[in-house]
Amino acid sequence: MQRIGVFVCWCGSNIAGTVDVKAVAEALKAEPGVVFSTDYQYMCSQAGQDMIKESVREHKLTGIVICSCSPRMHEATFRKTAAAAGLNPYMVEIANIREQCSWVHKEMPIGTEKAIILGKAAVAKVNLNTPLTPGESPVTKRALVIGGGIAGIQTALDIADAGFPVDIVEKKPTIGGKMAQLDKTFPTLDCAACILTPKMVDVAQHEKIRIFSYSEVSEVKGFVGNFDVTIKKHARYVKEDVCTGCGACVEKCPMKKVPNEFNLGMDNRPAIYIPFAQAVPKVATIDPNACNMLKNGKCGLCARVCTAGAIDYKQQDEYIQEKYGAIVVATGFNPISMDKFDEFAYNQSKDVITSLEFERLTNAAGPTAGKLLRPSDGKHPHTIVFVQCVGSRCDSCAQKGKEYCSKICCMYTAKHAMLTRDKYPDTEVYVFYIDVRTPGKSFDEFYRRAVEEYDVHYIKGMVGKVTPQGDKLKVQASDLLSNKQLHIDADLVVLAAAIEPDKSARPLATMLTASMDTNDFFTEAHPKLRPVESPTAGVFLSGTCQGPKDIPETVSQAGAAASKVIGLLAKDKLKGNPCVAHSNEQMCNGCSSCERVCPYGAITYEDKEFRMPDRTTAIRRVAAVNPAVCQGCGACTVACPSGAMDLRGFMNEQIMAEVDAICK
Amino acid sequence: MNKSYLQEDLLRMSGVNPRKCMQCGKCSATCPAYDEMEYHPHQFVSMVKNGDIEPLMKSQSLYRCLTCFACVERCPRSVEPAKLVEAVRLAVIRQQGANRMTANDIPALLDEDTPQQLLVSAFRKYTK
Numbered sequence: 001m002q003r004i005g006v007f008v009c010w011c012g013s014n015i016a017g018t019v020d021v022k023a024v025a026e027a028l029k030a031e032p033g034v035v036f037s038t039d040y041q042y043m044c045s046q047a048g049q050d051m052i053k054e055s056v057r058e059h060k061l062t063g064i065v066i067c068s069c070s071p072r073m074h075e076a077t078f079r080k081t082a083a084a085a086g087l088n089p090y091m092v093e094i095a096n097i098r099e100q101c102s103w104v105h106k107e108m109p110i111g112t113e114k115a116i117i118l119g120k121a122a123v124a125k126v127n128l129n130t131p132l133t134p135g136e137s138p139v140t141k142r143a144l145v146i147g148g149g150i151a152g153i154q155t156a157l158d159i160a161d162a163g164f165p166v167d168i169v170e171k172k173p174t175i176g177g178k179m180a181q182l183d184k185t186f187p188t189l190d191c192a193a194c195i196l197t198p199k200m201v202d203v204a205q206h207e208k209i210r211i212f213s214y215s216e217v218s219e220v221k222g223f224v225g226n227f228d229v230t231i232k233k234h235a236r237y238v239k240e241d242v243c244t245g246c247g248a249c250v251e252k253c254p255m256k257k258v259p260n261e262f263n264l265g266m267d268n269r270p271a272i273y274i275p276f277a278q279a280v281p282k283v284a285t286i287d288p289n290a291c292n293m294l295k296n297g298k299c300g301l302c303a304r305v306c307t308a309g310a311i312d313y314k315q316q317d318e319y320i321q322e323k324y325g326a327i328v329v330a331t332g333f334n335p336i337s338m339d340k341f342d343e344f345a346y347n348q349s350k351d352v353i354t355s356l357e358f359e360r361l362t363n364a365a366g367p368t369a370g371k372l373l374r375p376s377d378g379k380h381p382h383t384i385v386f387v388q389c390v391g392s393r394c395d396s397c398a399q400k401g402k403e404y405c406s407k408i409c410c411m412y413t414a415k416h417a418m419l420t421r422d423k424y425p426d427t428e429v430y431v432f433y434i435d436v437r438t439p440g441k442s443f444d445e446f447y448r449r450a451v452e453e454y455d456v457h458y459i460k461g462m463v464g465k466v467t468p469q470g471d472k473l474k475v476q477a478s479d480l481l482s483n484k485q486l487h488i489d490a491d492l493v494v495l496a497a498a499i500e501p502d503k504s505a506r507p508l509a510t511m512l513t514a515s516m517d518t519n520d521f522f523t524e525a526h527p528k529l530r531p532v533e534s535p536t537a538g539v540f541l542s543g544t545c546q547g548p549k550d551i552p553e554t555v556s557q558a559g560a561a562a563s564k565v566i567g568l569l570a571k572d573k574l575k576g577n578p579c580v581a582h583s584n585e586q587m588c589n590g591c592s593s594c595e596r597v598c599p600y601g602a603i604t605y606e607d608k609e610f611r612m613p614d615r616t617t618a619i620r621r622v623a624a625v626n627p628a629v630c631q632g633c634g635a636c637t638v639a640c641p642s643g644a645m646d647l648r649g650f651m652n653e654q655i656m657a658e659v660d661a662i663c664k
Numbered sequence: 665m666n667k668s669y670l671q672e673d674l675l676r677m678s679g680v681n682p683r684k685c686m687q688c689g690k691c692s693a694t695c696p697a698y699d700e701m702e703y704h705p706h707q708f709v710s711m712v713k714n715g716d717i718e719p720l721m722k723s724q725s726l727y728r729c730l731t732c733f734a735c736v737e738r739c740p741r742s743v744e745p746a747k748l749v750e751a752v753r754l755a756v757i758r759q760q761g762a763n764r765m766t767a768n769d770i771p772a773l774l775d776e777d778t779p780q781q782l783l784v785s786a787f788r789k790y791t792k
């Protein structure tokens with residue numbers, strides 16, 4: 001028989017205002033196993049905890065029930081208290097009489113009655129509790145960062161600077177992400193390349209960092225501290241360690257008409273290419289869909305001009321196996337497709353472009369060498385119309401865009417408008433907006449400068465349609481403040497397209513068993529208090545894969561993710577959660593029901609030898625739970641038709657005892 | 665008619681929820697009849713939302729809308745302003761008199777040249 005102590009907390013007036021705490025303590029005294037019951041103003045305070053410890057010793061308690069706030073709040077606190085008093089921490093149960101009782105009821109008699117019932121259930125459970133000890137597993141002291149944009153770069157640098165080895169897997173031939181494509185950056189207008197490329201070089205030269213570019217993660221197994229990852233390195237047909245990045249091949253390649261993805265298809269590149277001058281790693285890559293040699297064996301020019309002998313037309317995809325203790329997702333974002341927005345004539349006219357294309361058009365390393373020229377005829381545009389919120393803030397029924405605000409477009413549009421007026425004072429620049437959203441340090445000031453100093457015409461209203469006519473774009477829009485419909489003959493229209501997570505994020509999330517929201521952004525373990533951790537232990541989030549962000553926010557989050565990883569890798573061993581599932585092999589019939597429902601892939605099957613009642617042996621397939629992977633969600637215990645699965649700390653028997661106590 | 669009752673009636677008839685509107689003005693930006701209207705599509709939506717319906721019922725704007733559905737197509741919030749315009753038109757017609765048509769009148773009106781759709785729609789409009 002247990003010797004149980006009950007401690008009823010007032011939580012100031014939070015609980016005591018609606019629950020008669022003394023009556024609860026009194027009523028629970030009569031429950032089986034209870035040898036001591038009391039109440040106190042703040043159980044979680046030092047004095048409250050001391051009282052618990054004192055009572056454990058004085059009354060030789062073997063179990064404790066705390067009637068207080070939600071276990072999410074203070075279960076850990078009271079488990080520590082119990083441990084300090086020499087009790088197994090899993091002999092503590094919390095009856096939530098705050099969130100689920102005093103806060104939702106208004107009348108004292110009802111609140112009190114419910115609190116007593118909840119207390120009785122907890123007592124019934126503690127009577128069946130057994131001491132539990134968490135298992136331990138070792139930690140592989142190496143981190144994997146998936147995605148090499150500014151988020152991945154910063155996270156990798158911070159982890160590596162703390163002394164732990166890091167691998168970056170980047171699917172493109174170079175790291176850098178979207179920031180490498182930007183021209184100048186708000187709010188200070190420093191050039192993106194000037195602040196990004198030194199960091200890229202730091203990554204390349206860091207002795208603790210390895211870069212797997214042109215690579216993807218193809219399989220993830222294991223669990224926190226012990227991930228087994230397979231990385232697929234795509235054949236680039238150039239030996240990375242031999243290529244010097246001289247570019248002789250790029251110059252000589254005769255297949256010069258491949259749309260250049262780095263400039264968003266606004267100019268062409270050869271079949272063998274280096275995405276941009278500061279690429280890291282700076283090695284050439286052959287595009288197998290364009291190269292004549294790879295397609296039909298004719299050409300081979302690049303191999304002849306390459307003095308280093310780096311070209312290898314026979315190169316194969318390579319698979320690399322590595323172990324990691326932690327994984328950081330930094331897969332970033334992309335602007336959405338404009339295909340569903342016919343009204344803006346994006347697919348009809350070359351002079352309707354997205355904001356990211358505008359960045360390339362104004363970038364010194366871009367297709368026009370930084371001169372703002374119309375893509376259609378190379379002429380200088382005089383009237384430029386920017387449209388904000390294209391595909392952002394849409395109703396889900398509209399099925400065209402995204403419901404969220406993309407957060408960065410108000411600011412980059414102000415930047416584009418301001419820079420255009422600064423460099424080309426002969427232009428008229430219009431910005432159509434629904435609201436201008438500029439919270440952030442020095443952000444609103446920046447937008448006001450665009451209006452006040454640079455005379456950008458900000459117009460509240462949306463553009464309804466854009467019609468190409470001759471060499472003009474007829475823009476029809478509303479000006480809500482002066483209650484007019486406007487007709488503008490524009491030379492260039494720039495669409496602030498909504499951003500969305502990279503399309504590869506969803507399959508990656510499945511591989512990692514990390515959860516996502518309906519927009520495919522990765523979800524945090526807690527939206528406020530654990531913003532850089534995924535709910536899956538050992539998986540961390542960095543940058544825009546978690547939600548729209550600008551560079552300052554991305555970099556802070558990247559650093560935060562790194563510090564969480566460092567905290568994990570600094571440990572030699574990890575304590576697990578002992579409340580995990582286990583199957584009773586005698587009862588398990590190997591039906592696979594549990595394996596199918598387990599969201600973490602913790603269940604496998606083993607063929608085991610059993611002695612049968614007739615003294616023969618039989619081989620039977622039975623479920624086995626990996627306690628380090630199991631998160632204790634309990635899905636399998638419900639799915640198991642034979643009642644073989646049970647959850648330690650939440651055994652079926654304990655749950656039934658609670659239900660009985662409630663229904664008594 | 666009671667103001668809030670009228671508003672409720674309009675919302676029920678049109679199936680539109682004007683609270684979804686974010687006043688972006690894309691409907692008015694797209695409307696080919698804009699210049700002929702006193703109240704523009706986005707104003708229609710906000711006026712119905714605010715229960716400010718009498719002025720709409722009296723306005724010529726009602727009959728300038730071409731029912732082209734451009735606003736319905738482009739609205740990012742799926743508000744469907746044209747359906748509200750149509751509902752206000754219906755409300756006006758219904759207020760012009762009590763039942764002008766009963767189900768019993770229909771058989772007499774049936775003939776080969778009259779499309780049945782016309783009768784259905786007339787019945788809808790002229791019956792309270």
Ligand SMILES: Cc1cc2nc3c(=O)[nH]c(=O)nc-3n(C[C@H](O)[C@H](O)[C@H](O)COP(=O)(O)OP(=O)(O)OC[C@H]3O[C@@H](n4cnc5c(N)ncnc54)[C@H](O)[C@@H]3O)c2cc1C
Nearest residue numbers: 147149150151171177178185186332333504543544550551
């Ligand atoms: C037009 C425009 C202008 C902007 N201007 C500014 C500005 O002036 N100031 C500012 O602060 N912010 C600006 N931003 C925002 C800025 O670009 C982002 O905040 C920043 O790039 C986010 O970095 P990231 O690393 O999270 O994502 P990304 O830059 O998208 O990097 C993600 C990386 O991960 C790689 N990747 C994706 N999936 C996988 C996979 N499955 N496996 C391996 N690798 C993968 C991608 O190839 C990419 O390299 C602008 C954005 C746009 C669109």
Ligand code: SF4
Nearest residue numbers: 253272291293299302
């Ligand atoms: S072999 Fe291919 S990549 Fe090399 S030069 Fe010829 S076409 Fe270009």
Ligand code: SF4
Nearest residue numbers: 389392405406409410
């Ligand atoms: S940041 Fe501005 S432009 Fe972008 S979706 Fe939000 S409100 Fe619209």
Ligand code: SF4
Nearest residue numbers: 685686688689691739
């Ligand atoms: S387009 Fe839709 S959301 Fe925008 S003002 Fe019109 S009705 Fe409202």
Ligand code: SF4
Nearest residue numbers: 695729730732733735
């Ligand atoms: S349906 Fe009427 S209100 Fe809507 S765009 Fe057409 S004319 Fe304008």
